[in-house]
Amino acid sequence: MATQEDTTPTEAVSNATTITRIIDVVAAAAPEIRAGLPGRRVYAETDNPSGETPLEADIFADDMLRDRLGDLRGVGEYASEEREEVIDTGTGGLSVCIDPLDGSSNLKPNNTMGTIVAVYDAPLPAAGTDMVAAAYVLYGATTTMVVARDDTVSEYVIDQEGDYETIREDVSLPDDPTVYGFGGRVPDWVDDFADYAEEVESDPSMKLRYGGSMIGDVNQVMTYGGIFAYPTLADAPEGKLRVQFEGYPVGYIVETAGGRSSDGERSLMDVEKDGLHARTPVYVGNEEFVDDLEAAFDD
Numbered sequence: 001m002a003t004q005e006d007t008t009p010t011e012a013v014s015n016a017t018t019i020t021r022i023i024d025v026v027a028a029a030a031p032e033i034r035a036g037l038p039g040r041r042v043y044a045e046t047d048n049p050s051g052e053t054p055l056e057a058d059i060f061a062d063d064m065l066r067d068r069l070g071d072l073r074g075v076g077e078y079a080s081e082e083r084e085e086v087i088d089t090g091t092g093g094l095s096v097c098i099d100p101l102d103g104s105s106n107l108k109p110n111n112t113m114g115t116i117v118a119v120y121d122a123p124l125p126a127a128g129t130d131m132v133a134a135a136y137v138l139y140g141a142t143t144t145m146v147v148a149r150d151d152t153v154s155e156y157v158i159d160q161e162g163d164y165e166t167i168r169e170d171v172s173l174p175d176d177p178t179v180y181g182f183g184g185r186v187p188d189w190v191d192d193f194a195d196y197a198e199e200v201e202s203d204p205s206m207k208l209r210y211g212g213s214m215i216g217d218v219n220q221v222m223t224y225g226g227i228f229a230y231p232t233l234a235d236a237p238e239g240k241l242r243v244q245f246e247g248y249p250v251g252y253i254v255e256t257a258g259g260r261s262s263d264g265e266r267s268l269m270d271v272e273k274d275g276l277h278a279r280t281p282v283y284v285g286n287e288e289f290v291d292d293l294e295a296a297f298d299d
């Protein structure tokens, strides 16, 4: 594989090579992000574009990924949940959207968090259909990475040097789903969703798995099958999660693994790209669960 060093500035880089480099950079950064967490449990001084106060850890991970991904030839734009504006990295090519730390409220109680990567072949904000790859790193008991590209999903374990090894190829959602995780305060759920949730809860084969990090919760579904939702809420119809940084990439990964994604009516990949920091309800999981969810909203 060509490396950045042996590619001259005028040489074009294929999208496939750029995607591989992006994944390599994210994997290499993962142990460093992990190692940088202990001293960064305090709040940063300014709010992010979603009106939330990030932790110093969110900013640290964002700065590291912005420097490294922004330097890659073949990456033309970088955006993150923690920055108002898209950064033009000057080299042209693919656009990268990052959720540097997903679920960072889990840092203090020492629970799971992730890093989410969305790669688009279009200027930002991009449409879901512009997505060419998506991935997430999961900082759990071990550090793992799930990558969706070229119509297949792979899972890797990342070592302390940032090298990664395949642990599952052609990942697909299990046929006998067993887990569900639903976000938002229960009193804020709309009736249709509350009714649907009751139906899922009453299924004797289903168990609650909710940890407050979308990526941790989605990885439960990727492993055991089932459904994750951060639903529409009575006072926040678009829910909480952000289209470019969370909705599209998780929809792409779950759909590539044979599952379905929805905003309640349509695939997440068909949700309007309504601004860089726009939000969407997120429902992802095994086909039958997402079908039933859409039917519940359609009634």
Ligand SMILES: O=P(O)(O)OC[C@H]1O[C@](O)(COP(=O)(O)O)[C@@H](O)[C@@H]1O
Pocket (backbone or CB within 6 Å): 052, 081, 099, 101, 102, 103, 104, 105, 183, 184, 212, 213, 214, 215, 230, 240
């Ligand atoms: O704390 P709440 O309101 O249940 O929200 C949990 C959701 O918010 C998030 O933490 C939002 O992501 P960030 O941590 O990247 O802002 C999701 O990972 C998670 O699903």
Ligand SMILES: [Mg+2]
Pocket (backbone or CB within 6 Å): 099, 101, 102, 103, 214, 246
């Ligand atoms: Mg997030």
Ligand SMILES: [Mg+2]
Pocket (backbone or CB within 6 Å): 058, 081, 099, 100, 101, 102, 103, 104
């Ligand atoms: Mg985040």
